[in-house]
Amino acid sequence: MANTPQSKKRARQTERRTEVNKARRSRIRTFLRKVEEAIAGGDAAVAAEALRVAQPELMRGVTKGVVHKNTASRKMSRLASRVKALSAS
Template sequence: MANTPQSAKRARQNAARFAVNKMRRSRIRTYLRKVEEALASGDQAVAAEALKNAQPELMRGVTKGVFHKNTASRKVSRLAARVKALATA
C-alpha cells in the first residue's frame, strides 16, 4: 500500500503502463503465433507474408520498451531462417 501521495501516483502510473505493455506484448505474440502456424502448415508464401507483417510489430515493441533490441532481432532472424528453410525443403 502506498504511503505518500507521490507513491500512490507512481502505483497508478505503473498499473497503467503495465496494462499498455501487456496489450503490446499480447499483440506481438499474436503476430508471432501466426508465423509459427504458417511454418507448421508448410506454406512458404504464407509464412513469408506472416513474417513480413510480424517484423514491424516486433520492432515497434522495441521502440516502446517492451522488448530489448537484441531479443527482437534474434526472434526475427530465427524466424527468417526457418521461413527460408521452407523454400529449400
C-alpha cells in the first residue's frame, strides 16, 4: 500500500488514467468490430467506409499510448487487405 503522499497521489492518478485508457481501448475495439461485421456481411462499400472511420481512431490510440504503433499498423494492414479482397470479388 502507498505510504508517502507522493505514492498516494501516483496511485490516484493511475486509477484515473486506467479508466480513461479502458474507455479508449473499448472505443477502438468497437470501431474494429464494426469493420469485422461489415466484412462478414459481405458489403464492400460499408466495409470500406467502416475502415475509413476506424483508421483515425486506431491511430489516436497510438498517440495516446494505448496501442503500440506496430500493432495498430498491423491491424490496419490486415483489415485493409481483407476489405480490398472483398471489393475485388
